[in-house]
Amino acid sequence: MSDGKKHRSHLPMPNTEKPSFIAYDAKDPDSKFPPIEQLRPPRGAPNVLLILIDDAGFGSSSAFGGPCQTPAAEKLAEEGLKYNRFHTTALCSPTRQALLTGRNHHSAGMGGITEIATGAPGYCSVLPNSMSPLAKTLKLNGYSTAQFGKCHEVPVWQTSSAGPFDAWPTGGGGFEYFYGFIGGEANQWYPTLFEGTTPIEVKKTPEEGYHLMEDLADKANGWISQQKALASDKPFFVYFAPGATHAPHHVPKEWADKYKGQFDQGWDKLREETLARQKRLGVVSPDCQLTAPNSEVPAWDSVPEDMKPVLRRQMEVYAGFMEYTDYHIGRVIDGLKKLGVYEDTLIYYIIGDNGASAEGGVNGCFNEMSYFNMLQLYETPEYLTERLDKLGGPESYNHFSAAWALAMNTPYQWTKQVASHWGGTRNGTIVSWPNGIKAKNELRMQFSHVIDVAPTILEAAGIPQPVSVDGIQQDPIEGTSMLYSFNEEQAPDRHETQYFEMFGNRGIYHKGWTAVTKHRTPWAPMGAEVPAFDDDIWELYEPGDWSQANDVAKTNPQKLLELQRLWLIEATRYKVLPLDDRMIEKINPDTAGRPVLVKGKTQLLFGGMGRLSENCVLNLKNKSHSVTAEIVVPEKGAEGVIISQGANIGGWVLYAKDGKLKYCYNWGGLKLFMVESADRIPAGEHQVRMEFAYDGGGMGKGGMATLFIDGQKVGEGRIDATLAMIFSADDGCDVGEDSGAAISPDYPPGHNSFNGKVKGVLLSIAEDEGEGHQVDPALAIQMALARQ
Numbered sequence: 001m002s003d004g005k006k007h008r009s010h011l012p013m014p015n016t017e018k019p020s021f022i023a024y025d026a027k028d029p030d031s032k033f034p035p036i037e038q039l040r041p042p043r044g045a046p047n048v049l050l051i052l053i054d055d056a057g058f059g060s061s062s063a064f065g066g067p068c069q070t071p072a073a074e075k076l077a078e079e080g081l082k083y084n085r086f087h088t089t090a091l092c093s094p095t096r097q098a099l100l101t102g103r104n105h106h107s108a109g110m111g112g113i114t115e116i117a118t119g120a121p122g123y124c125s126v127l128p129n130s131m132s133p134l135a136k137t138l139k140l141n142g143y144s145t146a147q148f149g150k151c152h153e154v155p156v157w158q159t160s161s162a163g164p165f166d167a168w169p170t171g172g173g174g175f176e177y178f179y180g181f182i183g184g185e186a187n188q189w190y191p192t193l194f195e196g197t198t199p200i201e202v203k204k205t206p207e208e209g210y211h212l213m214e215d216l217a218d219k220a221n222g223w224i225s226q227q228k229a230l231a232s233d234k235p236f237f238v239y240f241a242p243g244a245t246h247a248p249h250h251v252p253k254e255w256a257d258k259y260k261g262q263f264d265q266g267w268d269k270l271r272e273e274t275l276a277r278q279k280r281l282g283v284v285s286p287d288c289q290l291t292a293p294n295s296e297v298p299a300w301d302s303v304p305e306d307m308k309p310v311l312r313r314q315m316e317v318y319a320g321f322m323e324y325t326d327y328h329i330g331r332v333i334d335g336l337k338k339l340g341v342y343e344d345t346l347i348y349y350i351i352g353d354n355g356a357s358a359e360g361g362v363n364g365c366f367n368e369m370s371y372f373n374m375l376q377l378y379e380t381p382e383y384l385t386e387r388l389d390k391l392g393g394p395e396s397y398n399h400f401s402a403a404w405a406l407a408m409n410t411p412y413q414w415t416k417q418v419a420s421h422w423g424g425t426r427n428g429t430i431v432s433w434p435n436g437i438k439a440k441n442e443l444r445m446q447f448s449h450v451i452d453v454a455p456t457i458l459e460a461a462g463i464p465q466p467v468s469v470d471g472i473q474q475d476p477i478e479g480t481s482m483l484y485s486f487n488e489e490q491a492p493d494r495h496e497t498q499y500f501e502m503f504g505n506r507g508i509y510h511k512g513w514t515a516v517t518k519h520r521t522p523w524a525p526m527g528a529e530v531p532a533f534d535d536d537i538w539e540l541y542e543p544g545d546w547s548q549a550n551d552v553a554k555t556n557p558q559k560l561l562e563l564q565r566l567w568l569i570e571a572t573r574y575k576v577l578p579l580d581d582r583m584i585e586k587i588n589p590d591t592a593g594r595p596v597l598v599k600g601k602t603q604l605l606f607g608g609m610g611r612l613s614e615n616c617v618l619n620l621k622n623k624s625h626s627v628t629a630e631i632v633v634p635e636k637g638a639e640g641v642i643i644s645q646g647a648n649i650g651g652w653v654l655y656a657k658d659g660k661l662k663y664c665y666n667w668g669g670l671k672l673f674m675v676e677s678a679d680r681i682p683a684g685e686h687q688v689r690m691e692f693a694y695d696g697g698g699m700g701k702g703g704m705a706t707l708f709i710d711g712q713k714v715g716e717g718r719i720d721a722t723l724a725m726i727f728s729a730d731d732g733c734d735v736g737e738d739s740g741a742a743i744s745p746d747y748p749p750g751h752n753s754f755n756g757k758v759k760g761v762l763l764s765i766a767e768d769e770g771e772g773h774q775v776d777p778a779l780a781i782q783m784a785l786a787r788q
Contacts, residue, residue: 006042008042008141008463008464008466009464009465009466009467009468010466010467010468010469011132011137011140011141011466011468011469011470012140012469012470013039013140015039017034019032019033038142038234039141039142040142040233040234041138041141041142041143041235041461041462041463042141042461042462042463043462044462045143045235045460045461045462045463046235046344046345046346046433046435046436046460046461047235047236047237047238047336047341047344047345047346048138048143048235048236048237048238048345048346048347048348048457048460048461049238049240049332049333049336049345049346049347049348050099050237050238050239050240050347050348050350050453050457051240051241051329051332051347051348051349051350052095052096052099052239052240052241052348052350052353053241053242053244053245053322053325053329053350053351053352053353054092054150054185054241054242054243054244054245054246054352054353055092055245055246055247055352055353055354055355055356055357055416056245056322056351056352056356056408056427057352057355057356057405057408057409057410057415057423057427058351058352058355058409058410058412058422058423058426058427058428059271059274059275059278059407059408059409059410059411059412060245060322060351060352060356060408061073061322061326061351061428062074063077063082063351063428063430064082064084064278064281064283064351064428065274065275065277065278065279065280065281065283065284065410066274066277066408066410067262067263067270067273067274067319068318068319068322068323069319069322069323069326070322070323070326070351071326071327071330072326072327072329072330072333073326073329073349073351073430075330076333076347076349076430076432077430077432077441078440078441079432079434079440079441080347080430080431080432080433080434080437080439080440080441081430081431081432081437081439081442081443081444081486082283082428082429082430082442082443082444083428083429083430083431083444083445083446083448083482084283084284084428084443084444084445085426085445085446085447085448086350086426086427086428086429086448086449086450087422087425087426087427087447087448087449087450087498087500087509088350088352088353088354088425088426088427088449088450089105089354089419089425089450089500089502090354090355090416090417090418090419090424090425090500090502090505091112091113091353091354091416091417091419091502092113092150092152092184092246092353092354093110093112093113093114093125093152093153093184094110094111094112094113094502095353095354095450096110096150096151096152096153096241096353097109097110097127097153098110098449098450098451099350099353099450099451099453099454100133100134100135100153100173100239100454101127101131101132101133101134101451101454101477102134102451102452102453102454102455102465102477102478102479103131103451103475103477103478103479104451104478104499104574106122106123106501106571106574106575106576107122107131107475107478107574107575108127108128108131109121109122109123109124109125109126109127109128109575110123110125110127110153111123111501111502111575111576111580112125112502112503112586113152113184114152114153114154114155114156115156115184115587115615116583116586116587116592117155117156117586117592117594118580118586118592118593118594119592119593119594120575120578120580121575122574122575122576122577123580124155124594125153125155125156125594126155126167127153127167127172128475129172129469129470129472130472130473130474130475131474131475132174132466132469132474133172133173133174134174134237134454134457134458135147135169135173135174135175135237135239136172136173136174136469137174137458137463137465137466137469138174138237138457138461138463139174139175139176139237140174140466140469141461141463142234142235143234143235143236143237143461144176144227144231144234144235144236144237145174145175145176145177145236145237145238145239146175146176146177146178146179146220146223146224146227146236146237146238146239147169147173147175147177147178147179147180147238147239147240147241148178148179148180148216148219148220148223148238148239148240148241148242149180149181149216149239149240149241149242149243150180150181150183150184150185150186150241150242150243150246151168151169151173151178151180151181151182151183151241152182152183152184153167153173154167154168154182155167155594155595156594156613156615157594157595157596157597157615158597159182159183159613159615159616160597160612160613160616161197161198161199161609161611162597163197165197168182168197170196170197171197175239177196177223178194178195178196179193179194179195179216179219179223180193180194180216180241180243181193181194181243181730182194182613183613183729183730184246184729185243185246185247185248185729185730186212186243186730187212187248187250187397187647187728187730187731187740187741188211188212188213188243188244188248188250188251189206189210189211189212189250189393189394189741190202190206190394190647190730190731190739190740190741190749191212191730191740192611192730192731192732192739192740193212194611199610199611201739202215205749205750206393206394211250211251211252211324212242212243212244212250213242213244213324213325213328214328216240216242216328217242217328217329217331217332220238220240220332220335221331221332221335223238224236224238224332224335224336224339224341225335225339228339228341235461237457240329240332241353242325242328242329244321244322244324244325245318245321245322245325246357247357247359247360247368247397247398247399248368248396248397248398248399249314249317249318249321249391249392249398249399249400250321250392250393250394250396250398251317251320251321251324251392252320252324253392253393255320255321255323255324256313256316256317256319256320256321256391256392257316257320258319258320258323259315259316259319259320260316262316262319263312263315263316263319264312265300266300266301266303266308266311267300267315267401267403267404267406267407268293268299268300268301269300270407270410271290271293271406271407271410271411272290274407274410274411275288275290275410275411278410278411282443283428283443284411284546284547285544285546287544287546288411288546288547288549289411289545289546289547289549289550290410290411290547290549291411291412291413291423291547291548291549292413292549293406294403294406294413294414296362296521296523297362297401297402297403297406298362298403300403304381306381306385307363307381307384309385309388310363310364310381310384310385310388310391311363311364311400311401311403311404313388313391314360314364314391314398314399314400314401314404315400315404317391317392317398317400318400318404318408320392321392329349333347342434343434343435344434344435345432345433346431346432346433346436346457346460347430347431347432347433348429348430348431348453349429349430349431349432350427350429350450350453351427351428351429351430352427352428353427354416354417354424354425354427355405355408355409355412355414355415355416355418355423355424355425355426355427356404356405356406356408356409356415356416357399357405357415357416357522358402358405358406358415358416358417358522358523359371359399359402359416359417359522359523360398360399360400360401360402360405360523361376361399361401361402361523362401362402362403362523363376363379363381363384363401364384364398364399364400364401364402364404365379365384365398365399366379366383366384366387366390366391366396366397366398366669367379367396367397367398367649367650367668367669367670368397368398368399368649368729369397369649369650369668369669369723369726369727369728369729370668370670371399372725372726373650373668373700373723373724373725373726374525374526374700374724374725375668375670375723378668378670383670394741394749395648397647397648397649397669402415402522402523406423409422409423409424411546411547411549412426412547412548413547413548414518415522416522417502417503417505417520417522418502418505418518418520418522419500419501419502419503419505419506419507420500420505420506420507420516420517420518420519421507421516421518421548422547422548424502424505425500425507429448431444431482431486433460433486436460436486437486437487438487439486439487439489442489443489444485444489446482446485446491446492446493446494446495447493447495447496447498447509448480448482448485448495449479449495449498450479451477451478451479452479452480452481452482452495453479453482454477454479455477455479455480455481456479456481456482456483458477458481459481459483460483465477478574479495480494480495481494493511496510496511497509497510497511497566497570499567499570499571499574499576500516501571501576501579503519503520503581503583504519504520504530504533504536504579504580504581505517505518505519505520506519506536506567507567508563508564508566508567508570510563510566511543512542512543512544513540513541513542513543513559513563514540514541514548514563515538515539515540515541515553515559515560515563515564515567516538516539516541516548517536517537517538517539518536519531519533519536519581520581526583526584527583527584530581533579533581538553538560538564539551539553540552540553540556540559540560540563587725596615597615597616598616598617598618598619601618601764601765602618602762602763602764602765603617603618603762603763603764604760604761604762604763605643605733605735605760605761605762605763606735606759606760606761607735607736607757607758607759607760608735608736609733609734609735610732610733610734610735610736610737610739611732611734611739612732612733612734613732614645614726614727614728614732614733616732616733617645617732617733617763618763618764618765620692620763620765621699621722621723621724621725622694622699622700622701622722622724623694623765623766624691624692624693624694624703624765624766625691625692625694625763625764625765625766626689626690626691626692626762626763626764626766627643627654627689627690627761627762627763627764628687628688628689628761628762628764629642629643629654629687629688629689629758629759629760629761629762630685630686630687630758630759630760630761631681631685631686631687631688631754631756631757631758631759632684632685632686632756632757632759633656633681633682633683633684633685633686633756634683634755634756635683636755637656637658637659637680637681637683638656638659638660638661638680638681638754638755638756639656639657639658639659639754639755640655640656640736640737640747640752640753640754640755640756641653641654641655641734641736641737641738641747641752641753641754642654642655642656642688642735642736642754642758642761643733643734643735643736643758643761644733644734644737644738644743645727645732645733645734646666646727646728646731646743647727647728647730647731647740647741647742647743648666648669648741648742648743649666649668649669649727649728649741650666650667650668650669650723650726650727650728651666651727651728651731651743652664652665652666652727652743653666653738653743653744654688654690655738655744655746655747655752655754656681656754657676657746657747658680659680659681660676660677660678660679660680660681661676661677661681661688661707661709661714661715662674662675662676662677662744662746663675663676663690663705663707663717664743664744664746665705665719665722666743666744667719667720667721667722667723668723671720671721672744672745673705673717673718673719673720674717674744675690675705675706675707675715675716675717675719676707676715676717677707677709677714677715678714678715679709679714681709685759686709686710687708687709687710687711688707688708688709689707689708689709689711690705690706690707690708691705691706691708692704692705692706692719693706694722694766699724699725700721700722700723700724701721701722702718702719702720702721702722703719703722704716704717704718704719705717705718705719735758735761736753736754736758737752737753737754738752
């Protein structure tokens with residue numbers, strides 16, 4: 001059927017038609033068949049480039065008055081529109097799920113990040129199949145689709161190479177091509193990457209100039225060029241979400257050095273300078289007030305002088321990282337211009353999936369994992385000062401101080417995770433579409449939310465919201481198209497009501513009014529006490545209060561009550577209830593109620609398996625355990641990694657060095673514990689084993705590591721402390737190598753594969769250890785299966 005007659009509400013559409021007349025002979029004049037039609041969107045549908053950067057506050061980018069130079073964003077704004085009342089959900093996975101579906105994050109099952117999913121419908125991390133992702137809807141209407149960068153929407157029990165891949169970009173996500181990482185963050189120097197669902201190796205090293213941001217831009221430009229070369233009449237949908245500027249703040253040194261001395265004044269003065277620039281740009285109201293300093297972080301003048309150089313460098317590194325990120329985004333946009341498709345491309349450049357992150361704690365950190373492992377006390381001023389020049393480089397896994405995050409959210413209160421206040425949810429956004437938007441370099445002040453992007457793109461493409469997809473009736477999109485505001489500056493708001501919730505931090509917007517309550521502080525310890533929900537103190541802000549600076553709850557209690565009631569109605573409508581502020585219980589899958597990939601107390605891994613996230617590997621933390629490997633040693637002697645888990649920021653590795661068996665436990669990059677065999681491993685087939693006897697008495701305690709070759713004890717050593725919660729958010733477990741940043745200094749990153757053969761490795765929690773410090777290889781598989 002012709003394009004104009006297609007019924008696009010039920011997807012996929014029929015791809016063939018039954019002829020009304022069938023002749024015996026094709027030469028019969030009545031034998032007529034229409035030419036085979038290629039699926040295409042409605043005429044005039046634009047290309048779409050959707051850019052989402054990470055952990056960037058409203059007051060960070062120079063396009064919105066911030067100190068971090070973003071010339072690509074500024075240039076795009078000159079050719080399009082700035083939206084200064086665009087909002088996110090205050091956290092990454094929820095924002096991304098909402099962005100790609102047009103539904104509120106709880107409606108789409110993503111009330112938190114995937115790692116803390118529970119059995120509650122609004123928090124399960126499983127996207128209902130009644131909510132077709134935008135990319136899938138576009139693909140089924142004839143778009144070419146590709147995603148580059150971060151995907152943090154896959155349920156953690158589905159992140160391995162065993163699948164299922166329903167929630168992966170190229171599985172059920174609707175993308176025909178994916179190049180990026182699965183999870184919350186990536187080591188920008190040594191990322192764990194997938195092409196489609198296949199793990200791939202990065203061929204360059206940081207010393208050779210590798211950085212993930214450049215890699216992603218190269219891949220995006222290459223894919224777009226190929227797509228236009230082969231199917232020039234077919235529009236594309238590219239989702240470019242690089243994971244920058246999320247921690248770790250990794251950037252080439254020369255980019256950070258551009259900002260030397262620019263933050264010597266400290267965060268308090270920086271907030272004042274930023275607000276002044278914002279007023280000059282007009283991205284805040286002329287009478288906007290700077291919100292009061294946060295009492296939970298120190299004033300800059302009270303910071304000890306010996307700590308200030310570290311803190312200044314943290315901000316220099318972050319600013320360099322943002323400018324470097326923007327530079328490569330500019331390369332992608334310039335690529336569209338070189339191909340001659342820029343004019344007909346609808347571009348969204350969303351500067352942050354939430355506000356700036358305060359997860360670095362009050363002092364910031366050299367290793368972000370110290371925050372999650374409750375080790376930040378060890379990152380003393382002396383420790384940080386010794387590593388000042390390494391911040392941002394391959395040896396670091398750094399994050400800046402929460403005070404810098406607050407400054408990056410100027411003029412608003414609070415940060416990422418705090419969905420109650422604009423500091424956590426208001427993100428500057430730029431929209432450009434030369435052939436579809438007449439206005440240039442104009443400001444749009446209509447209230448909008450991340451759920452509004454999907455319906456905007458569908459309306460711009462002339463594609464209806466689907467009624468059914470794959471035979472499943474679809475829930476209505478909950479966002480409001482922003483297209484009405486593209487060419488009408490004074491158009492009244494259409495998105496008049498929006499709830500917010502994250503970790504019990506709650507807010508409601510309605511026709512200019514906001515009622516909010518902050519429940520949990522982002523940098524508080526994981527087990528910190530929080531008040532009962534009914535004891536939370538609510539604040540009320542009037543429509544003219546741009547920055548939520550003047551609380552009028554006491555003078556207008558009736559309006560506050562009205563909005564609190566409205567929040568409860570919206571929370572019920574969108575699956576926010578029951579509220580859940582537990583943290584430790586949600587990290588533990590047993591108490592959270594989510595599935596686990598690895599069941600039982602043993603796991604058998606085989607040679608060649610790798611890039612296994614911590615959710616895909618038997619959890620050996622805080623308990624006695626063993627690691628047993630069957631290996632074949634060449635005549636020249638054993639060398640290289642047998643099995644590893646983690647990275648230079650924390651982990652463990654069993655390997656051979658100069659023919660001897662070694663075990664290294666890397667305690668958060670703070671200290672290395674080494675155990676080595678007295679003798680070399682003989683040539684031939686052997687069983688090597690490490691037994692760890694945990695001290696007990698709580699989490700993160702030490703123990704004794706003992707090495708065995710063919711059941712005979714060959715070495716032992718004390719491990720004084722272990723990591724309680726996590727090794728790495730990016731580097732996983734590898735058999736036969738240590739991919740990414742090296743755990744032990746005994747071998748280099750890359751080129752550390754075992755020089756013989758690793759036939760298999762059995763991980764076992766104490767009660768399943770073999771007798772006589774040896775495991776019968778013939779029974780290993782049987783043992784593993786019996787525990788499933």
